[in-house]
Amino acid sequence: MSKRAYKFRLYPTGKxxxxxxxxxxxxxELYNAALQERRDAYRMAGKSLNYSxxxxxxxxxxxxxxxxxxxxxxxxxxxxxxxxxxxHAFFRRVKSGETPGYPRWKSxxxxxxxxxxxxxxxxxxxxxxxxxxxxxxxVKLHRELQGTVKTCTIKxxxxxxYVVFSCEVEASPLPVSDxxxxxxxxxxxxxxxxxxETIENPRYFRKGEKKLATLQQALSKKKRGSHRCKKxxxxxxxxxxxxxxxxxxxxxxxSRKLVHAYGTIVFEELQPINMSRxxxxxxxxxxxTYLPNGxxxxxxLNKSIQDAGWGQFVQYCTxxxxxxxxxxxxxxxxxxxxxxxxxxxxxxxxxxERWHSCxxxxxxxxxHNAALNILRLGSSQQAS
Numbered sequence: 001m002s003k004r005a006y007k008f009r010l011y012p013t014g015k016x017x018x019x020x021x022x023x024x025x026x027x028x029e030l031y032n033a034a035l036q037e038r039r040d041a042y043r044m045a046g047k048s049l050n051y052s053x054x055x056x057x058x059x060x061x062x063x064x065x066x067x068x069x070x071x072x073x074x075x076x077x078x079x080x081x082x083x084x085x086x087x088h089a090f091f092r093r094v095k096s097g098e099t100p101g102y103p104r105w106k107s108x109x110x111x112x113x114x115x116x117x118x119x120x121x122x123x124x125x126x127x128x129x130x131x132x133x134x135x136x137x138x139v140k141l142h143r144e145l146q147g148t149v150k151t152c153t154i155k156x157x158x159x160x161x162y163v164v165f166s167c168e169v170e171a172s173p174l175p176v177s178d179x180x181x182x183x184x185x186x187x188x189x190x191x192x193x194x195x196x197e198t199i200e201n202p203r204y205f206r207k208g209e210k211k212l213a214t215l216q217q218a219l220s221k222k223k224r225g226s227h228r229c230k231k232x233x234x235x236x237x238x239x240x241x242x243x244x245x246x247x248x249x250x251x252x253x254x255s256r257k258l259v260h261a262y263g264t265i266v267f268e269e270l271q272p273i274n275m276s277r278x279x280x281x282x283x284x285x286x287x288x289t290y291l292p293n294g295x296x297x298x299x300x301l302n303k304s305i306q307d308a309g310w311g312q313f314v315q316y317c318t319x320x321x322x323x324x325x326x327x328x329x330x331x332x333x334x335x336x337x338x339x340x341x342x343x344x345x346x347x348x349x350x351x352x353e354r355w356h357s358c359x360x361x362x363x364x365x366x367x368h369n370a371a372l373n374i375l376r377l378g379s380s381q382q383a384s
Contacts, residue, residue, distance in 0.1 A: 173325030182375025266378030
């Protein structure tokens with residue numbers, strides 16, 4: 001069995017949209033209050049609260065704040081579970097030596113969903129979803145639900161509303177395949193396969209960059225908190241959402257093609273976050289003045305790396321491969337571009353040098369050479 005999420009667009013009436021927003025605001029208020037209570041209890045009494053102790057207070061909260069009676073009880077319980085998960089994740093990071101990042105209070109822009117974890121929702125045959133304490137809302141079911149629905153999440157994206165059904169479905173393995181491929185992710189080409197094929201980089205953010213900059217400039221001229229400012233924010237969010245959806249659609253389609261075609265897919269173990277860090281300032285020790293450090297070029301490179309979405313692509317391939325009974329491997333990227341795929345000799349090249357030429361007679365594109373080395377490393381790892 002595997003879990004799969006189905007996301008559909010909701011079309012609420014004006015009154016229903018206000019009810020959804022009101023429910024979202026109330027659950028956000030409860031989240032912040034629960035987080036504050038945990039913080040105060042530890043600071044003042046040295047006591048750590050858990051989910052059960054806070055959930056037991058919900059009946060008393062409803063007596064004091066009667067508006068909470070208009071929200072399904074399981075939605076409120078799930079909100080407290082979110083706080084509990086956030087605290088557990090915080091302590092896990094502390095124990096493992098990672099940057100802890102204490103759970104933060106949620107503003108309106110940082111809290112955009114609430115969940116029915118077990119019941120309180122139903123999907124009717126006339127393309128409507130019935131939500132307890134909210135009503136029946138029109139939904140566009142663009143594909144068929146599969147498996148058993150476990151949870152129902154209502155999510156706001158800008159001014160649009162969506163319903164996300166988390167389903168438990170049976171795995172659907174593909175026929176066994178011995179075909180293996182190594183993939184070198186890059187910017188000139190989004191991906192170069194060990195077969196010599198390439199997947200071109202669509203550069204969706206770069207294509208929409210001028211429009212996004214124009215919308216941001218228009219927003220900067222509006223008075224903060226005004227009606228025009230809110231409309232400008234909505235336009236900017238809509239443009240950003242379009243770029244995000246275009247990129248996700250591209251990555252989903254290409255990852256599906258690879259999983260269908262190959263039994264084993266090998267990637268480099270890249271760290272896009274580390275690769276896209278800003279350039280460090282260089283300072284002259286004698287004069288104290290700052291020297292040129294290539295920050296402008298590095299900024300452009302960082303933007304292109306983030307636009308490509310390498311990490312998201314590997315993630316899509318991984319979970320699709322698990323469901324299909326295929327395998328995804330990652331190998332150390334060290335020297336994959338420098339080692340000759342023909343004889344194994346290290347042939348050092350500058351980043352600007354795009355052609356690999358070796359004394360053994362191997363002549364091919366730099367990225368194709370790297371993909372062949374990645375495949376070789378993956379095959380060795382799989383054999384061992």
